[in-house]
Amino acid sequence: MKNSGDSTVIDVPPTAGSSSKKKAVVSTAAPQQASGGVKRGLSIFDFVIRLGALGAALGAAAAMGTSDETLPFFTQFFQFEASYDDLPTFQFFLIAMGIVAGYLALSLPFSIVCIVRPGAVGLRLLLLILDTVVLTLATSAAAAAAAIVYLAHDGNSSTNWLAICDQFEDFCQNISGAVIGAFIAALLMMFLILLSAFAIRNTH
Template identity: 55%
Template sequence: MEKATFVELSEQKISNQNGKMKRGVAVIDFILRLIAIVATLASAIAMGTTDETLPFFTQFVRFRAKYDDLPALRLFVVASAIASGYLILSLPFSILHIIRSSAGMTRVILIILDTVMLASLTAGSSAAASIVYLAHKGNTKANWFAFCQQYNSFCERISGSMIGSFIAIPLFIILIILSALVLSRR
């Protein structure tokens, strides 16, 4: 009789430790989602408001550079905004996991959607990074000249907006790994 009681107590202790671990991971998940929201939203806003106008010979003729002149930068803004919106909508699930650590189906859904967001954010960031590189370095073989010498403020801003997305990408990877870890402990 004592042996059964000891086994039951051991299983209960392991179950309590497992529940605490899941709750701790859920809190970390929530915090990482908040950081990723700030990073993706800041990136989308910074890129979406990037604009610079240079005067030419007269004040009537001006050259203007906007983010939406380049489709890759538009893709970046859309991907960052969608990822930010998704992260905001996923916060209630993250809170649910803090309250109820046994919610497994929602973790599976979050893993799938986090993976989709990771892929779209990576695609948008990679496309924008190639344009930022061309803007800074150019490509003489293709007759593409670097225009960052003329549009310095524009280039600094688009380069800076990339930082947030390159912070959010590893955060998504960590979120996926944490959710998979909790699911494997079931």
């Protein structure tokens, strides 16, 4: 048996009635090309999902950063105001989603490299590790903010936490939208991790 380029030559011993040795040629180019096409398709899908997660993270950060509402009352010196910076949890959420969005933006060039070189296992492994770390940050920020949003909508009579969404409707809509965007970004990043793991597995 001999290897030549993308083909494998197999020596077939002569049989009765045959005067010479025959050679059977088995081509291995097609499976290799198919494998490369699958890897490149996964890399393209990875890039598209990263763009979607980036948009969701930016939308979540923007919605939280603009969540500010003031209720008109008797005079301009006596007003009720609700803003994201009144609560440390929302401040942490804004910072965390800014970090997530920044990371996703910086990871786009690396994702493009994976499209050009679908066999770059080391780069894919690096993205897998960093995606996992950033996913943890996004999930923790979204979960912490979701707890405060729940209290803002329903309150808690045991701790005398009053529901404020009946008065601050715009504020609650903004923070609720920010939390939804954060969970969408986290979900898309889960898909990124699964894609990276699948791509690494197919390289072996």
